[in-house]
Amino acid sequence: MSDRQERASGNRAHPSVNSLPAGAGIAMKLWFHHHPCGKVASRFMGPFSRNNVFSPPFGTMRASTLYLSLRCITVLIACFLAAAVPASAQLTPLNKLAGGESKKGAEESAPAKESRSPEDLRSSATKQLKEAEALRDRDSLESAPMGISLAEQDERRMLVGMLITYLSMRLNSVEALDEAKAERRLAEQEARSSVGKEAPPPYSVLKLDELRDAADAVRVKAQGMESSLEILKNEFPRHQKEVQQAEEASRRALEEETRAKTPEDEAQATWRKMLADLRVRVATLAYANANLRAEVLAEGLFSARTRLTPLEAQVERVSKDIRFSQGDLNSVLQRLEAERGKLEKELKEVLDRNPQNVARRTRIQADLDRARAGKGPDDGHVRLLETRLRAVEAEIESNKVAGDVLTSLLTIYQGAKVLWQLRYEAYAGTDSEKRRVAYEQLRQSLERIRPWAPYTQRMLKVYRSQENDQEQRLATVLPADPARQLELEIRDSYHRRRVMYERLNNEIEGAERALLHWQKDFDVQRASRSFEQRLADWYAHLAYYARKVWNFELFAVEDTVEVAGQKVTTSRGVTIGKSLGAVILFLVGFLIVSFAGRRMQGVLVSRFSVDGQTANVLRRWVVALAVFLLIILTLNLARIPLTVFAFLGGALAIGVGFGTQTLIKNFISGILLLLERKVRVGDIVEVEGIVGRVTEVDIRSSTVQGFDGVETLIPNSSFLENKVTNWTYTSPQMRRALKIGVAYGSPVHTVSDVLMQCAARHGLILNDPEPDVLLEDFGDNSLIFALYFWIEMHPQVNALKVASDLRFMIEKQFGDKGITISYPQRDVHLDTLRPLKVQVVPEAQGTLGG
Structure with missing residues (x-):
């Protein structure tokens, strides 16, 4: 059995580490x-x-x-x-x-x-x-x-x-x-x-x-x-x-x-x-x-x-007993200036490298284009040129990151000089207001710098990840590969970005820690001040917040003025201070105008014998006109342009226009009524079924007091749009009619004479035109006589009271003369020539039982 076979007999499959x-x-x-x-x-x-x-x-x-x-x-x-x-x-x-x-x-x-x-x-x-x-x-x-x-x-x-x-x-x-x-x-x-x-x-x-x-x-x-x-x-x-x-x-x-x-x-x-x-x-x-x-x-x-x-x-x-001298401040500022000079020199070196890198990228891109045109995509020279292009682009991007970081560091050092000067003012200054301003600006600086630390930390994670990825990529490149040196350059570029952001992050975190310490020092220092110094600080803070509220801008408006034939547009802000000043100025002016209006009304009544109601209407209209002029004058004195109301443009202006059209219509109608004098105070009018005396003609509506004492507010536009009867338009004399019914058989001439005598004896009935008695109709139950008389309608004259007096007088005279005032009666005649027909109607069938 071979070695391979022996191994296969010992283990048919190579297990993973998970099998351990x-x-x-x-x-x-x-x-x-x-x-x-x-x-x-x-x-x-x-x-x-x-x-x-x-x-x-x-x-x-x-x-x-x-x-x-x-x-x-x-x-x-x-x-x-x-x-x-x-x-x-x-x-x-x-x-x-x-x-x-x-x-x-x-x-x-x-x-x-x-x-x-x-x-x-x-x-x-x-x-x-x-x-x-x-x-x-x-x-x-x-x-x-x-x-x-x-x-x-x-x-x-x-x-x-x-x-x-x-x-x-x-x-x-x-x-x-x-x-x-x-x-x-x-x-x-x-x-x-x-x-x-x-x-x-x-x-x-x-x-x-x-x-x-x-x-x-x-x-x-x-x-x-x-x-x-x-x-x-x-x-x-x-x-x-x-x-x-x-x-x-x-x-x-x-x-x-x-x-x-x-x-x-x-x-x-x-x-x-x-x-x-x-x-x-x-x-x-x-x-x-x-x-x-x-x-x-x-x-x-x-x-x-x-x-x-x-x-x-x-x-x-x-920290319990520290001093901040001018010498300390000068040494710090000199150190910051020296650091700033180093940063400017470093930034200049970075910027000087940019043109060279851009030129290199252009040459490499041209070589790569020619190589791609002449060879296939798997050619080694093409891959080398692509890696070289990646390397120079990584270098360009690193220089850009370095430039941004160095610019940010220059900004930080420039701001640090201002912050140190504010710190010196807060420590060594004697003016409570300047100390307050210094403390407030330092607090705002701390709020502005806080979001930058998380940002730099996120960027650090990104650049660390890029560097790690490049390390893994580098591990796959053989030492003899010509692209290895280029991959090392790319790794160094990523490393440089990370180092630059670590540098920026350290500066930001250091500045944040320093500002936190300074803020704590200021709190300790303020707590150790004497009562007089703390009182001065409180006053400075109160004055600051009062100014801040006073100068708070509600909105800004544009105002166009013409200067030397050219239109110049300027922007003006409407602040709370301007608004309150305008309100106060308007209230003072309104009190003065109101007082002057009342004085004018008194003069009109006392010296010029103007009716009180008329004088009151004149006062109101004069006050309204004065208030309108006062509003314009107040806006100009408060430097609030009239174009402030232009913000009511568009849909809002349309809505406001529709909502105020009735008000404007009544206002204009009131002006026309005053100018035309078709309806005046004291006139007796009839409009929309309402009869009464006009007591007031105001800006929006007029008041008509009925003869029953009920006052009705009628919009001014109604006097122009509807049919209006003015009983006292040309003359205050008005004819009234009183109708009396007497029984049939009464002496009609005697009745007429009695009516004329009663009218002549009443003091409010005019003799010219003289009264007149007419037999108007033969009624169902009486003879109808009508007494027509004229009276002059003044506020003291009540036509109903005059008519009532006449009725009392007529009733007494009729009684003395034996004249009967008829009352309604009806004669019923029965036909007795034939008997009445009586018929018994039986009940409807089917209404009983079921």
Whole structure:
């Protein structure tokens, strides 16, 4: 049987890593996909990834030789594993990390600190690394027993590579632990030496900034270590579970080895038992490395906290008594100016490279077009030119990004100069209003700069992703490929973009932290001011907000004026201050106009004997006209253009026009009534079935008082659009009629004389024209007489009262003369010549019963 056939008999299909035991499979997948040292392990595993690594044909060995060789290998590997770090026996709980109490429930999953010295750890790891490399070399020369699948062989090679990688990582961690412990001793020494060496106050504001920057740097470092340590602590249960699973698998492999009967079965079981022990070793070493890394982080975290505590105390002490001198401001401005000069020089260099890169891209594009026209798409020269074009375009884009970032940095440094000057004004200024303005502008600057940090962080993620993608692309390019250097240039371009945005992000985050500190300092400084100073600050704030409300612009309007024959359009804003000023000015003017109108009414009545109602109407119309002029004058004095009402354009203007057309129509009708004087105050009119005296003619409507005292408001337009009867239009004299019915047989001439005498005796009835009595009709029950008389309608004259007086007088005179006032009567005549016909009508049939 050939070697290929023997392999096929051992394993018909090559299983994936998912077919491995649970602990080893999970560990390898997580390590290869997520651990940064996965690529290192892959380099070690590379030589063992071929299926023909075991070249000697296993079938040519004798069974006894195979059995003895496997037993010897088993003993050697057992001795090798015995020298390793103990697996679960030494993995006791770690109760404290960096001096902090561990969380409840995590004690059973956290390994203990290494009890051996760093020298012992380093010596042990170095020795184990050499033995692991020797095992790798030995495995490359020896063959696996018959019946061992290719997947198991690949797993062994992978585990040996992981073991070598973990041991290398352990050596690095031991070195890092030495450095962390030395750093801790140095931090403790610095903390002890800093006690009692404080300089006397007052302190410079630059000193405070220096301490804060140092504290922020240490705080960020400590936070990063805390996050890493928390992640490691969360990984401890997984490592422990993998170790337990690997140990269980090792014990099962040992049982299989003891149950082997034939030399071939025993050789396979022994080989698998060594593979299981190798899994235990790798899982245990990963767990121990996590423990060692946690100890390194704990030492570093303790060092950071040791340095942070005195720094925070110094910041707290210095911030209570600081001074900001003009010299401090000048030194800061000089430093910012120097940094700005460097940025301008760097930006100039970037911009100078753009024409060269654009020219290169043009030449390469031309060469690529010619190459594509002459060759097929699979030509190597075309692909090289395409890569070269990608490289120069990446360089152009990187220069563009660099230019944008440098421009942003120049803007930041320019703004920093203004902010420092505002800070100086807020600290050293004596004017409350200027301090308030400085504080407000600094607060606004903080609000403006906050959205930029998330933006730069998003761009950093994009450029990191591009750089990682390019790294993966570069890994597929062979070292001898001519395009590799171009791919390296593309990677460098992506790297340059990321570095530039990291630079911008650091500046933005630093500026945001500084503004937050400054804002806190201002709050502390204001709280420590005297009552008089705080009162001045409150007054400044109150005045500021009052001005802000007063100058708040409601809307803006455009006003067109003609200057030197040309129309010039200017924009004017309508503010709350202008509006309130206009309202106040209008109210004052209205009070004056109202007072003048009342005085005018009194003069008209007293001196010019004008009727009171007429004088009242005149006053109202004069006041209305004065108010209209006052509105125009107020808008001009308040500098509010009349075009402010132009915003009522479009659909709104149409709606307002339809809504106010009735009001405008009545207003114009009132003006016409006053001008034409067809209807005046005191006239007796009849309009729309209403009869009464006109008492008022106002702007919108007129008031008509009926003879029953009820006042009716009639729109002015009704007097122009409808038929109106004005009984007193040309003369106040009005004829009235009184009708009387007397019984038949009465002396008609006597009745006429009595009626004339009664009319003549009444004082309100006019003699010219004289009254008149007419026999108008022979009624059903009486003779109808009509007394027509004239009266002069004045407000004091009531026609109904006059008619009533006449009736009283007529009734008395008729009684004296024996004249009867008839009343309704009817004669009934019965025909007695023949008897009355009486007929009994029977009830309708069917109404009873059913």
